[in-house]
Amino acid sequence: xxxxxxxxxxxxxxxxxxxxxxxxxxxxxxxxxxxxxxxxxxxxxxxxxxxxxxxxxxxxxxxxxxxxxxxxxxxxxxxxxxxxxxxxxxxxxxxxxxxxxxxxxxxxxxxxxxxxxxxxxxxxxxxxxxxxxxxxxxxxxxxxxxxxxxxxxxxxxxxxxxxxxxxxxxxxxxxxxxxxxxxxxxxxxxxxxxxxxxxxxxxxxxxxxxxxxxxxxxxxxxxxxxxxxxxxxxxxxxxxxxxxxxxxxxxxxxxxxxxxxxxxxxxxxxxxxxxxxxxxxxxxxxxxxxxxxxxxxxxxxxxxxxxxxxxxxxxxxxxxxxxxxxxxxxxxxxxxxxxxxxxxxxxxxxxxxxxxxxxxxxxxxxxxxxxxxxxxxxxxxxxxxxxxxxxxxxxxxxxxxxxxxxxxxxxxxxxxxxxxxxxxxxxxxxxxxxxxxxxxxxxxxxxxxxxxxxxxxxxxxxxxxxxxxxxxxxxxxxxxxxxxxxxxxxxxxxxxxxxxxxxxxxxxxxxxxxxxxx
Amino acid sequence: xxxxxxxxxxxxxxxxxxxxxxxxxxxxxxxxxxxxxxxxxxxxxxxxxxxxxxxxxxxxxxxxxxxxxxxxxxxxxxxxxxxxxxxxxxxxxxxxxxxxxxxxxxxxxxxxxxxxxxxxxxxxxxxxxxxxxxxxxxxxxxxxxxxxxxxxxxxxxxxxxxxxxxxxxxxxxxxxxxxxxxxxxxxxxxxxxxxxxxxxxxxxxxxxxxxxxxxxxxxxxxxxxxxxxxxxxxxxxxxxxxxxxxxxxxxxxxxxxxxxxxxxxxxxxxxxxxxxxxxxxxxxxxxxxxxxxxxxxxxxxxxxxxxxxxxxxxxxxxxxxxxxxxxxxxxxxxxxxxxxxxxxxxxxxxxxxxxxxxx
Numbered sequence: 104x105x106x107x108x109x110x111x112x113x114x115x116x117x118x119x120x121x122x123x124x125x126x127x128x129x130x131x132x133x134x135x136x137x138x139x140x141x142x143x144x145x146x147x148x149x150x151x152x153x154x155x156x157x158x159x160x161x162x163x164x165x166x167x168x169x170x171x172x173x174x175x176x177x178x179x180x181x182x183x184x185x186x187x188x189x190x191x192x193x194x195x196x197x198x199x200x201x202x203x204x205x206x207x208x209x210x211x212x213x214x215x216x217x218x219x220x221x222x223x224x225x226x227x228x229x230x231x232x233x234x235x236x237x238x239x240x241x242x243x244x245x246x247x248x249x250x251x252x253x254x255x256x257x258x259x260x261x262x263x264x265x266x267x268x269x270x271x272x273x274x275x276x277x278x279x280x281x282x283x284x285x286x287x288x289x290x291x292x293x294x295x296x297x298x299x300x301x302x303x304x305x306x307x308x309x310x311x312x313x314x315x316x317x318x319x320x321x322x323x324x325x326x327x328x329x330x331x332x333x334x335x336x337x338x339x340x341x342x343x344x345x346x347x348x349x350x351x352x353x354x355x356x357x358x359x360x361x362x363x364x365x366x367x368x369x370x371x372x373x374x375x376x377x378x379x380x381x382x383x384x385x386x387x388x389x390x391x392x393x394x395x396x397x398x399x400x401x402x403x404x405x406x407x408x409x410x411x412x413x414x415x416x417x418x419x420x421x422x423x424x425x426x427x428x429x430x431x432x433x434x435x436x437x438x439x440x441x442x443x444x445x446x447x448x449x450x451x452x453x454x455x456x457x458x459x460x461x462x463x464x465x466x467x468x469x470x471x472x473x474x475x476x477x478x479x480x481x482x483x484x485x486x487x488x489x490x491x492x493x494x495x496x497x498x499x500x501x502x503x504x505x506x507x508x509x510x511x512x513x514x515x516x517x518x519x520x521x522x523x524x525x526x527x528x529x530x531x532x533x534x535x536x537x538x539x540x541x542x543x544x545x546x547x548x549x550x551x552x553x554x555x556x557x558x559x560x561x562x563x564x565x566x567x568x569x570x571x572x573x574x575x576x577x578x579x580x581x582x583x584x585x586x587x588x589x590x591x592x593x594x595x596x597x598x599x600x601x602x603x604x605x606x607x608x609x610x611x612x613x614x615x616x617x618x619x620x621x
Numbered sequence: 622x623x624x625x626x627x628x629x630x631x632x633x634x635x636x637x638x639x640x641x642x643x644x645x646x647x648x649x650x651x652x653x654x655x656x657x658x659x660x661x662x663x664x665x666x667x668x669x670x671x672x673x674x675x676x677x678x679x680x681x682x683x684x685x686x687x688x689x690x691x692x693x694x695x696x697x698x699x700x701x702x703x704x705x706x707x708x709x710x711x712x713x714x715x716x717x718x719x720x721x722x723x724x725x726x727x728x729x730x731x732x733x734x735x736x737x738x739x740x741x742x743x744x745x746x747x748x749x750x751x752x753x754x755x756x757x758x759x760x761x762x763x764x765x766x767x768x769x770x771x772x773x774x775x776x777x778x779x780x781x782x783x784x785x786x787x788x789x790x791x792x793x794x795x796x797x798x799x800x801x802x803x804x805x806x807x808x809x810x811x812x813x814x815x816x817x818x819x820x821x822x823x824x825x826x827x828x829x830x831x832x833x834x835x836x837x838x839x840x841x842x843x844x845x846x847x848x849x850x851x852x853x854x855x856x857x858x859x860x861x862x863x864x865x866x867x868x869x870x871x872x873x874x875x876x877x878x879x880x881x882x883x884x885x886x887x888x889x890x891x892x893x894x895x896x897x898x899x900x901x902x903x904x905x906x907x908x909x910x911x912x913x914x915x916x917x918x919x920x921x922x923x924x925x926x927x928x929x930x931x932x933x934x935x936x937x938x939x940x941x942x943x944x945x946x947x948x949x950x951x952x953x954x955x956x957x958x959x960x961x962x963x964x965x966x967x968x969x970x971x972x973x974x975x976x977x978x979x980x
Contacts, residue, residue, distance in 0.1 A: 195777035195805075198699035199654050225805040226691045231778055259694045294693040296651075415940075501942060557690070607802065610690060 105621060106162045108323075108330065109546025110144055111169040111361050112136055115382030115424070115442045116516060118542035119147040121158065124621075126368070126547055130155040131539050133516070135442045140172050141318030148322050163328050165619065169335035169361045169545040172315035173308045173351045177405040180212040182314060183307040184283075187250035188215070189242050189274065190299060191222040191257035191266045195231050201256075201299060206406040213307040216250065218242035222266045223258030226608055227559040231258065234266045236273060243277035253278065254306040256287035256299035261556045264288040283309040283349070290350055292555035293610060297410035304404060305352035312351030316344050333584070333619075337413050339364045339394055339544070340551035340616055343584050355404055356413040358541065359386045363395040363414060365544030366512040369534035375510040376499055376528075379540070380517035382424040383439035386416045387498040390512075394593060394616075417498050423517030424448070425458045427487055435490055449475045458520040461487045468519035492522045499527050514540035551593075551616035552579020559608050569595065569611060576615040590617030623673065623743060624830075626666040626734070631656045636839050637832030638730035639931030640853065640946075643922050645903035646727015646753030647689045648933055651696065656731050658699075659738040666734050667743040668829055669719060671821050678718035679814035680745055681706050682762065683733040686774070686797065687807035689935060692728070701775045701809035702736030708781055709773040709811045717814050721745040723760050725828040726753030726903075727933075732809060744829070750963075751825040751951040752920050755878060755902040757797070758790035759963045761953050762815060762823050769793055769812040776804040825951045831857075839929045849929025850944050859948035860979050862907055862914045863896045864889050864926060867941045878902055879934060885943070896945070898923075900934050901968055907945055916970075918955060918963045919977045920948035949977045 106129070110119045113136060121130040132151035137143035152158065176182050188201050201217040202210050220242065222234035246253060253274050257267040264286065271284045285306040291298030319332060334347035339360035347354060362379040366372075373393045379386045389396045395414035402411045420436030424444040428434045440447040440455055447453035449460040450471025456479075462468040464476040464484045503509060508529040513521055516538040523531045536543065554575045558568035573592055580590045594614040626634075635653040638646070659666060674680070683702050685692070702720075710717060720733035720740075725748040737744040749760035763769055770793055771785035782800050787793035801808050815823075838852035854860055865887040872881035879902050887894035891909070899906040904921040907914045915921050923932045926942040954963055955976065965972040 192696075194698040194779065196694075196696040196698075198697040199651060199658070203654055203658075226688070226694070229805075231805070258696075293690060295696060502940065 104159070104162050105164040106159070107546045108163050108166040108328070109542040109544070110147060110167070111335070111358065111541040111545045112140055112143065112171045113358060113381055113541060114384075117143040117147040118539045119151040120539050120542040120546055121151065121155070121163070122543065122546045128536050128543065130158055131536065131542070133539070140170060140175065141315070141322070144168070144170070144318060145322045145325070148326065152326055160326055160328050163330050165333065165621075166319070166323055166328065166330040167333045167335060167341060167545040167548060168315075168319050169357045169541065170315050170354065171358065173311050174355045176308060176311035177209070177304060177355065180209055182311045183213050184252040184310050185214040185250045186252050186254060186303055186306045187242070187246035188217040188254045188256065188299070188303055189239060189270050190217060190219045191234060191255070191270055192295070193219045193221045193232070195223055196258050196295060199296060201303070203296065204408070209405060209407065213303070214249070215303065216246070218245065220270070224260070224263045224266070226259060226262065226557055227561060228263050234269055236269070239270045239273045240277060243274045247278060252283045252285070252306040252309045254285040254287065254299070254302040256295065256302055258295060259557070260288035261293055262559070290352060291410055292612065293557060294410045297408050300407045301352055301409040301411060304407060304409070305350060308351035309348065312348045312354075316348055335361050335545045335548060337411060338397070338551060338553070338614070339414075339548060341548045341584060341619065342550070346583060356402075356411070359388060359416050360395050360414050361544035361548070362386070362514055362541040363388045363390055363544070364548060365540030365542070366390065366514045366534070367393050368543060368547050369514070369536060369540055370510070370512045370532050372510055372512065375512050376502060377512050377514065378495065378499070378518065378521060380513065380515040380521060381422050382441045382444060382517055383420070383422040384418050385421045385495070385498070385517070386418050387502050388414050388416045389502045392593060415502070417502055419494050419498050421458065421491055421494055421520065423457070423459045423520055425520070427456045427458060427461060429483065433486060433490060435487065435494070458487070458491065459517070462520045467522065488522055491520065492525065495521055496526050499525060503527065513537060549616040549618055550580055550583040550585035551614060552576045552581070552583055552585075553612070553614045554579060555610070555612035557608055557610045561607070565609060568609060569597070572611045572613040573615070576613040580615040580617050584619055585617030586620035587617065590615050624668045626668065628657055628660060630833060633833045633836030633840060634730060634829065636836035636930065637834065638725055638727060639933070640835050640922050640924065641751070641828070641832055641920065642726035642753040642931060642933065643903045643920050644900060644932070644934040645755065646724060646729055647692060648935070649728045649731060651692065652728040652731025652735070655699070655735050659735055664738040666738045668746050669743040670746050671817060671824065671826060674718055674745070674817045676816065676818040678817045679715055680719045680721045680817060680820055681709070681717045681814040682721050682723045682749065682760070682769070682812040683736050684723040684729040684810055685732050685808070686801050686810050691806040695777055695805060695807045697807070697809070698777045698779070700739055701777060702732055702811065703739045704779075705773045705775040705781065705809050705811035706736060706740065708775070708783070709771065709813070712771065712773070712783060713814070715814060717742065719743045719745050721820065721824065722748040722829070723812070724748055724750040724753050725832055726750060729753070730829070730832060745820070745824070746829045747820065747824040747826045748828045749824060751828050751954065752918070753903055754963060756790070757794045759967070760790065761825055761959065762820070763790040764823070764959050764962050772797070772810055772812050774800060774804065774808045774810050776808050780804055823953070825953050843928060850924065850926070850946065853924065853929060853946060857946070857948045859920070859946045860977070862921070862945045862947045863887060863891050863894075863909055864944040865891055865896065865942075867937060867939055867943060870937055870939060881934070883937060888942075898945070902934065904934070905968055906965075906970070906972075907947070913972070913975065915947040915977055916965055916972065916974060917968060918950040918959070918974070920950060922946050922948060947977045
């Protein structure tokens, strides 16, 4: 019997679950999230082990972690590496310099420096200028002793990465085998500024990722668990630990994705709306063919523009710990007591009225001490409930793509505060183990590969370009740990380039995913 | 009288230009970054009215040409516009007093500003479209059949092309596009300089200030928590024509143009109604329950229903909550001659132009 461990770090709680080979839940534990994150992960794992003395720890062969280490590092500007960037793109990209519009404190935190060298490509793969190798070498020399991590970007590197690769090789020669190198073509899509920003952030996060990985390894080693380690990434799939250390930026939005995937798994639905309610906020996302629908607009990471695909979510200030006041008219949130609900909520003997208290007073939930909320006015309780219903129904309607009713899956520890009869829903499901859907999402995740490139149609047909893109995406998925026989193409998008003659070039994006090779 | 732009002014023009772009003209974000860069480097961006320049002064029309996606990677060297103007002036043996945008809508609002700042001359508060259109022949300066040539096209690696003796704007478009694609699908173009006297007859005046006013209204409304959409209508003389959610996006590319049709389901006052939008790079026709509510050259602009920020045809997708605002086209676009250049027939529609009329 091979077991999987899934751990997910949320804003309020860190959850740990164990699933067996059939993905049946056999153990679970919730523990408050801590400010350093790693100790919360240790606590959750310790609690899980202590509460399940019969668990065969040696059977845990896979361990998946969805963590906020890297997100917090960027948001708090802590534990970031000093970064040097080489952009291969003179003269065709000189008009906008690297680090444009970055928050000053973030650029200072990474001591961001850059050099732009000649080279780069045109949209159809023609070399704009040969790579200026001497300039790359000089840049590398200027970085020596001053930077801890380097990033390389290049004009149209998604069409032809060879200049980025060669520049990286020179940096490696000068700066040695230890220096981490991030290539923009490996982590972002078309859009030089955004892809370069993502590469710089990635380079800055190498240490934070190592800390996260080290903490996870130690927590497991303390219990003698010898498992293959994976991190959850933004698109809801897994990456092996070695890969996560190289591409930490891909973990910054993994939390909501895990919940959506967990909801899909627990409900057995492939197309639905997922309402994930935590202690402080609710994320409403949409599940399409078993995966979260992704946002189509540039995503801002801590004030920096990137072009990552993250789940298209709508957040509202409704959670289990959300405060309710009625001093100057009804006010629901955004303030929340978060995990202190267990001491500050009325039903737990505290003095703060929260949405959990309202749910208990409305007899939609039974936990804590119901007598502590018996005094609440029934009309007031109804008024709050209706307002929460209105907020949720509005959020659900906004993420929907058509007026037709869709199933709604309620997950997350705070979901008891949401009324079950929502308009616009064909059915409302709160599956068993809804409150650890995120950790389950991490544990059951697939491995994926994605490519997005501009293909020149001078030497191949459009169909050949799509076939090539599919092949590359499948290769990526297998490299990420997927069992090749289970890999499927989950999305193909094509955007021909406007203003060019028909069929001269096209931009294709393909995602493939498959089950973890066990 | 002249007006020197601040960083805040640039933000406002970018939003206004996006709204006047009616879905096309490209995203002004990169233009905005580059315009701000001029200020950071100590240059001055000056806007003047046509009335302030002498009759015989020459003004050079400038705009970028190319595929918006290419513009995401090729950020330009930075002085392509200046180089194009210098080459053209050298060839013609003239000097120019100012630059003028060919189109105020979208990213082309910034090209002439940046060039002018680098050359130390002002930009005229006027343009050739009052919005965005996809072709040279749709610039009001050339409605009467005059050709824009000679023109100079320059690219980011320093190549330049001079095209002379084009028969007319359409002829120039055909040749220019082919060259543009070979130059990497991202070029800056300077048209033959035009005397101020003529521009007073053929240009659409005060469009930079118009873009600024719209952007200012959006930002003020956002800051005050009031409706940006009402503010846009108030300052633009526009009216909300539909509000709802995009339910279908059907896009295809032909002859290098972005064609398509969007469907929307109404909300609020339009609950239960359906709308469709025909697009060819820009939004051209809005129908509500199959009845035409607005048609080119009137402006059909799409904004985010909450924030009032413009939405371009490249980012339209299922599920977006949008509001469509109709803004009457400037009178220069609705004469009998103008309608043959930018009316429904210019886009292949056998439909009459029915002006937006608000009571």
